[in-house]
Amino acid sequence: MRNLGEAVKADGTLDDQRIWRREPMYQGMNGRWVERFYIDPEHSYIFKPLTNGESVDREAWVNRNMLTQLPEISVPQLLAASPEGKGTEGWTIFEDLGALRHEYRLEYAQAAARQVARLHAAPAEHWPGLTSQGPKPGIEAIAADVLRRREEARAILDGHGLPVQWLDAENVDAVRDGHGFRVNHQVLSHGDLHLGNYAVTEAGRVILLDWEHAHRNLPYWDLYHLIDMSHPRFPKRMPAEDRLKLLDTYLEEADKQGTAWTRDDRVREYARFAAIFSLWMLLLIEGDLQRGGGVWTIEGLLRQREETADSLAGCLELLENQGSI
Known part of the structure; x- marks a missing residue:
């Protein structure tokens, strides 16, 4: 043919x-x-x-x-x-690249993080046809939704034994109002780089899949999906030491690509972004569970809720270590 x-x-x-x-x-x-x-x-x-x-x-x-x-x-x-x-x-x-593996291993995620850094280093203005509209609301809208549903969010934090006072500090308000991050420039973003959208081939090559949600966004968007986003179909636990190793891998490659960032500032801002996103994801998961799962299995959603709560706890601990809580 x-x-x-x-x-x-x-x-x-x-x-x-x-x-x-x-x-x-x-x-x-x-x-x-x-x-x-x-x-x-x-x-x-x-x-x-x-x-x-x-x-x-x-x-x-x-x-x-x-x-x-x-x-x-x-x-x-x-x-x-x-x-x-x-x-x-x-x-x-x-x-057809043959059988693909979607399993979390640090070295695979690091290979994906290096590619994300290279993607983010590309001049976004070369592709004006790529808009800022992604698969989900932007982080400012996410923060606004968390604050609008403050009582639900407080109940989730309390139910998982997490510090409720973090929600009442200025972290979420600042992000909602558009000044929560020093890094506020948009980059080329894959848009949905969870574990199901990168894979390892039989030859050991790490590939990035499913670009239908590509758009422009903050660099933290792809980093959150790669590091801390959980998914009902793809189990993943994120150890605290791996979170920092993946951030360091990304920052090292970004530096090689000509984007020099101050590590402590980027780690702090990532943790703030990821904590807000994870709390919002927990609100969505609770809604899916109340509706009987929808397109997802109850088992998958319960596991996703547990993994997301673990990620939220890890990011809040990272913020506390950075003196941001």
Whole structure:
């Protein structure tokens, strides 16, 4: 088959008449399946339909316009994609890198952190088509929501044995009002770099996946997702020593890329950002549990709640050690 797009029907689904075999891999948020398909027994590819309605055309755009100019970022090669404007019938086809592992190990996360630092060092103004709209509200809106739901947030802190007075200090207010961070410039952001969106290939290569939420944001956004974001489908515990090692890995690579940051300030600001985000995530998780789980399993949400509370505790301890509580 000369053109891989010939394997896809007009409605954006694989054409069984033009492929040899297909294997479902995982289901997206909108119910559509990412699949491995074969055009013959020797050649396989990854078919990814639009799996999130908020990201129409974005992943293909990022691969074509941005990632091709950033060879230091390791990603699967985009081989074909639907024309822009296909909406819910949009699709992409990527090279098949074989079995991928989504497991937390410090060395894998450090490899991802170095790539994130290189991504953040790229001049964002070169890609004006990439907006500041990501998959979630910005950190200022997140902080505002935490304060609006202050009593719920206090109950969560108290329920996990965490210092309630932190919420009543100026940390969250300052972030809500837009002056909680000295680093306030936006960088190119992957947008959703939790453990499910980076992986290790059979050859030991760490790759960054699923760029449909790429946007511009503070550098702490990607760092939080990489380090402290938990997920219902991908178990992960973050030891306190690993948190600092990952931050140091990122800062060392950022320095090599020409962005020299003061370590203590960046660690303090990261901890503040991550604590606010984790508390907001706990509010969301409680809501999901009350609704019966939604697209997630109750077991996965309970584990995510425990992991997120642990991360919140670790970040608050880091802030206390930095004299910020």
